[in-house]
Amino acid sequence: MTQNVPAYHLKKIQHYYGRSKVLDIKDLKIPKGSITGLVGPNGSGKSTLLKLLGFALEPTQGEIFYNGKKEYCFSPSIRSRVTLLTQTPYLLKRSVFENIIYGLKIRNDKKELKNRVKKALLGVGLEYDDFAHRKWHELSGGEAQRVAMAARLILKPEVLLLDEPIASVDTKSARQIRKASINAQKRWGTTLVIASHDLQWLYSVSDTQLSIFNGQIFTSGIENVIPGPFEKASEKIWKKGTGNGQSFFLKAPEKKSDNAVIKKKHISICVEKKPELSTKIPTGNSPTENILSGHVVSMLLEKKSSHIMTIVSVGDLSFTVRLVPDQVSSFGLHPGKEIYLMFSSDHINWI
């Protein structure tokens, strides 16, 4: 029974900074031992969500259940089990060794510290003899991030929350951090929630991807958010230009909205433009089939499902389309190839 209890269950969570709502999650479950990728632009609410999951921040409204039990900030039962690594971690003004054992010391766990620090440092690709006695200011940015990671891994956490951990580190450090986080999941069944702009990494390791925009979560994966501004084409129809002379149509918003979203599953593709496939300016209430021409810019393998995330650039916008490998080979897709995206105006929703 407990196997089915998710690590996290967020219910009706809302969080405000002052009067501004930064997070609005109706219901979100994160399974135990899973790897969840979190994608969204800067300021979308990723860090706030991770702080809530790390119980470092109390939500303005709503409840967070951890392993089926409602938990709060600073709850002693949770403190030792969940840990968060930020993009710019703070190293305490002490040696690397002291930094790594800090979490153990406050848990009064002082057994075989040297050995454990050695293993933790090795886990992130750092040699004990070279690094353990260095001061916090004697490390590069990438080394500091790896030390911060080691300080969390030594705790063998139940949940490891990573907030853009490789955004400002060198390639070698990024590789070690990626490897160490996946090892934690494999060795101790740690639940990982990773916020990152590195889509390739997220698609290759995560069981599920969540996209977050303006504080709203899309549990169906990384979706195509279309940022404003939009133009009013008629009373019932609005229009969005792509910046390269093309445009597409959507229904007028029912309430004030600045952005729209179209799910991956609602976009289909073709490689040859047939004469009957052209965007018609809608006149009445019937939906319009939008057609846009774009170029494939990258293709990422979603490891768990073997689907291929194909990212297509259309002027200033980019769209992600989820394809099966057979489609990719039959269409002969490769980065640089021109393709046509088709989606109905009815499938574009305001957010």
Place this chain on the structure above:
Amino acid sequence: MDFIAVGFIKAIELLISGDHSTWSAVWATLKVSTCSMAASLLTGLPCGFLIGYYNFKGKKHLRTILDTMLSLPTVFIGLIVYAFITHRGPLGDFGLLFTLTGIGIGQTILAFPIIAAITASIIEGIDEDLKLTLVSLGAGKRNILVTCLWEVRYGILAAAVTAYGRVMTEVGISMMVGGNIKYYTRTITTAIALETSKGMFADGIALGLVLILIAFIVNLSLSVLRKQ
């Protein structure tokens, strides 16, 4: 002008010969200022931390009061403490008037706002990532308090040095509450004031030199501590 040079020479003689009245004032100063510093650190650090770390209603007003207390004149503190511990005052039964303990109470009141206000400012300026890091490593509220204070220890040392300097060099409290009783409550600063009023510049300069020497030793020790 010769009296200044003569004063310096006599000062060195007094110190080397171990003049009883000079060393008694030095000892009284060290004892009372150290005790009042310990008391102000014990109370000022947690108060400063709480004010700096937490947001609560009335915080701004509290900061204003604390900042105003930074410029409390020592004679005013002396007056208030005198009024409380004099025989007719509410604490008169404790017999604290004209004692080192009485001076210590006044000096604690003098140092407390310096420690609390500077600590609060330092804590307010702490990197947000430090708090987040501590919470994410499993620190409880007590751990956060101790670790935050340890992380800003150099700033707090500077606050302590500032407060120590103010405590050691004040005259108003020691004179009014201590009464400048020779061999008992006479401190370096009250002795300097007395000797100067009597025209005994050499004794005054000797005590002044000791005061500067103590300040130098304190700062040197802190500098060594920082390097470690």
